[in-house]
Amino acid sequence: MPKNDITDNFLGNFLELFRLSEEDLPLSEQKYRTIVENANDIISVHRASDLSYLYINSTGPKILGWSKKELIRKSPVNLIHPEDLTRALEKIKTAGIEDGCTCEYRFLKKDSQYLWLESNGKKIRFNAETVALLIYSRDISERKALEERVRQRLNLEEAITTASQLFLAADSVDLVKIMGIVGEAVTADRVYIFEFFDEGKKTSNTCEWCAVGIESAQEMLQDLDSSLFPWWLGRLKNGENIVIQDVNALPAEANNEKFLLQSQGIKSLLVVPIRLKNSELVGFLGFDDNQSTRKWLAEDIKTLRMLAEMIALYWTRCQVKNALRESEQRLASIIDFLPDATFAIDNQGRVIIWNRAMEEMSGIKGEDMLGKDNYEYALPFFSKRHPMLIDLVMNPDHPLKEKYLFLKKHDETLVGEIYSPQSGLYMFGTASPLYDANNRWVGAIESIRDVTERRRAEEKIRYLSHFDKLTGLYNRSFFEEEVKRLDKKEYLPISIIIGDVNGLKLVNDAFGHREGDRLLLRAAQILKDSCRQEDIIARWGGDEFIILLPNTYHQQAFHICQRIKNACQQSESEPIQVSIALGTASKETVDENIFTIIKETDDxxxxxxxxxSKNTRNSFILSLENSLRNRTRKSQFYIVHKQETAKQLGLLLGLSKNELQNLLLLASLHDIGIITIPPEILFKAAALTPGEWEIIKKHPETGYRIAQSTPELLVIAEAILAHHERWDGSGYPQGIAGQEIPLGARILAIIDSYNAMISGRPYKAAISPSQALQEIHRCAGSQFDPDLVRLFLEIKKGISRRQ
Structure with a gap:
């Protein structure tokens, strides 16, 4: 069997999934082909044995980059990321005829980049022998990237918090351990600390951590002459970070630095200065990438600078620890450099520490808060005196704990998150008791982090997972999960409504996809307004919506359908009135299969x-006529006058009744392609530029495409395409001549030119009817059919004599 026959036979079988009757199959096949091919998601069918593609819709190549020819009969196994392949195949094995499977995996595009796909699949049976796999896939790369960024950011924040606690925990700190914690969080290959000696003339790598598989460079980086690296040293002395995305791209003045870095196999790096509180440069903290280049984010650099400040403070503390008299002073000095806003109170509730980050977050200076009590520390966050997490350390049974979004206790440390409506902030906090040198409880300390941005990112991830981008309704994936959750006895009866927006393709072809999207948005709003709050409304496909109605009888669902219909009839009619074809069915007993009910609803x-469909298309044609009249600013009388002249010519030519009707339709819609031309070009008073003229000349082709998409206009499509052709072959867009030009187009060319001359154009004044007739006569045989010109002149002379 030829290849095309095999494909057609398969698509025919594919349509049998919907169990259509024989008499409905031809029309439905065309409809389903259009819906499947233009769906927003990738729809594909695979051979069950080896997963090779049997079919993929037009959306697939647009998203994946591979052509249909490159995919058909090929297995996608080699295109799935090796790390995801086993898991994906295991998921696919679980897919059945009734219960499908869902899996996420990376897929190799033709440009060698991976994108994330979420696929929902189930097995389908064409006949007793043939079983295949039907898969719906959508691109979730944006969601995955956001999840990864949030994960990385959380890892870094957790690592810095852990480092802060380690710095606070003891006088002697394991810097290698801290660098390892932070290095793993930022996925660096090497983290190191250089210190300056001999008044800055020498520098050495004094502390280093390396990831698994990365060789240490510490031994070769001892007692380096600082003067050999002026480019590097100058930036550090100015307090700048050194961010090198690609070592090979370093400027000529950094040749010494470039050679040293390349000798260590470094491709990309970040270095931040370590400066004491008096701004003295004492070293630097570095993060190397040996595997690949990296673009560091500003927020991560800022956080790592805080780690450098902690290291500087730790060194300072080590140098002066014998001179510090009180442990509270040491603690306060460290806390002042913590990245999180931190404060402490004594056992009387008085503020004893208010660090620099807390000053920035609250807007209140430490000198104005120290010594204050009576919950004054809560005013910047809650606009009233209010207990906080720190108070739960002292009073674990306080009712405040009920207001926390979550609250956990690790040993003596409380961890919680709370939302403040007054400030609009989500705040993550940790609070612990404070003890003196004799292990007596003397107060408590709390660190606060603003996690509002993270919360919003999480909400966006949830939104991308559950909602359709265009309409804001639930998406298909979420709806299918809800069906499984609610398919239980306590929710019976369950009713389903499926709606298909009529005329979407017609609107897309005639007015553009932006107007098509607006039609979908209007339809979605009607569905939301017509349904109840507990009903679950989702976008099922390109122009399909589905509604799940728990505890709803069939009659109730039918009334909701009527409400939707009434709302559609009352909606605005620009460019066409919203019209939704609806179907409903109900599951009333436990034994019924909910997916069978969905299939019945769809049928x-x-x-x-x-x-x-006929009423929808008739309404669309009226909308086209109104849009054309509004765009060209022509009155109904103008259109009727053209139709009357066309009718007179048609009668003289002996046209049949049907031919006359088609000619009248052509007279009103031959210029329909003009609706896509911007008004500033269409009504330009000055002469058109060559580029603008090219835009004008495309309107016959645009009109032809619109007519081709509308069954009632197919009969005049060729005449619309040719209505600017000339008798001598010098017209556009095809350059055909003489009798090759459809009769209707030849007739309208004469009538339209005559009307344009006596009505005028934005850039050309009108002329008298007699002058226009002379011009028509002059162009007979060149621009116009000479026989039709003779008949046209006879009609106009007859009208003139009667007048």
């Missing part, structure tokens, strides 16, 4: 859509 909806 009923499409049966209704077929019955309503």
């Amino acid at each position: 009923r909806m499409y049966s209704n859509k077929v019955q309503e």
Whole structure:
């Protein structure tokens, strides 16, 4: 069997999934082909044995980059990321005829980049022998990237918090351990500390951590002459970070630095200065990437500078620890450099520490807060005196704990998150008791972090997972999960409504996809307004919506359908009135299969859509006529006058009744392609530029495409395409001549030119009817059909004599 026959036979079988009757199959096949091919998601069918593609819709190549020819009969196994392949195949094995499977995996595009796909699949049976796998896939790369960024940011924040606690925990700190914690969080290959000696003339690598598989460079980096690296040293002395995305791209003045870095196999790095509180440069903290280049984010650099400040403070503390008299002073000095806003109170509730980060977050200086009590520390966050997490350390049974979004206790440390409506902030906090040198409880300390941005990122991730981007309704994946959750006895009866927006393709072809999107948005709003709060509304496909109605009888669902219909009839009619074909069915007993009910609903909806299709197209044609009249600013009388002249010519030519009707339709819609031309070009008073003229000349082709998409206009499509052709072959867009030009186009060319001359154009004044007739006569045989010109002149002379 030829290849095309195999494909057609397969697509025919694919349509049998919907169990259509024989008499409905031809029309439905065309409809389903259009829906499947233009769906927003990738729809594919695979051979069950080796997963090779049997079919993929047009959306697939647009997203994946591979052509249909490159995919058909090929297995996607080699295109799935090796780390995801086993898991994906295991998921696919679980797919059945009734219960499908869902999996996420990375897929190799033709440009050698991976994107994340979320696929929902189930097995389908064409006949007793043939089983295949039907898969719906959508691109979730944006969501995955956001998840990864949030994960990385959380890892770094957790690592810095851990480092802060380690610095606070003891006088002697394991810097290698801290660098390892932070290095793993930022996925660096090497983290190190250089210190300056001999008044800055020498520098050495004094502390280093390396990831698994990365060789240490510490031994070769001892007692380096600082003067050999002026480019590097100058930036550090100015307090600047050194961010090198690609070592090979370093400027000529950094040749010494470039050679040293390349000798260590470094491709990319970040270095931040370590400065004491008096701004003295004492060293630097570095993060190397040996595997690949990296673009560091500003927020991560800022956080790592805080780690450098902690190291500087730790060194300072080590130098002066014998001179410090009180442990509270040491603690306060360290806390002042912590990245998190931190404060402490004594056992009387008086503020004894208010660090620099707390000053920035609250807007209150430490000198104005130290010594204050009576919950004054809560005013910047809650606009009133209010207990905080720090108070739960002293009073664990305080009712405040009920207000926390979550609250956990690790040993003596409380960890919680709370939302403040007054400030609009989500705050993550840790609070612990404070003890003196004799292990007596003397107060408590709390660190606060503003996690509002992280919360919003998490909400965006949830939104991308559950909602359709265009309409804001739930997406198909979420709906299918809800169906499984609610398919239980306590929610019976369960009703399903499926709606298909009529005329979306017509609107897309005639007015553009932006107007098509607006039609979908209007339809979605009608569904939301017509349904109840507990109903679950989702976008099921390109122009399909589905509604799940728990504890709803069939009659109730039918009334909701009527409410939707009424709302559509009352909606605005620009460019066309919203029309939704609806179907509904109900599951009333536990034994019924909910997916069979969905299939039954879908069948009923499409049966209704077929019955309503003629009214929808007639309404669309009226909308086209109104849009054309509004765009060209022509009155109804102008259109009627053209139709009357066309009718007179048609009668003289002996046209049949049907031919006359088509000619009248052509007279009103031959210029329909003009609706896509910007008004500033269409009504430009000055002469058109060559580029603008090219835009004008495209309107016959645009009109032809619109007519081709509308069954009632197919009969005049060729005449629309040719209405600017000339008798001598010098017209556009095809350059055809003489009798090759459809009769209707030849007739309208004469009528339209005459009307344009006596009405005028934005850039050309009108002329008298007699002058216009002379011009028509002059162009007979060149621009116009000479026989039709003779008849046209006879009609106009007859009208003139009667007048």
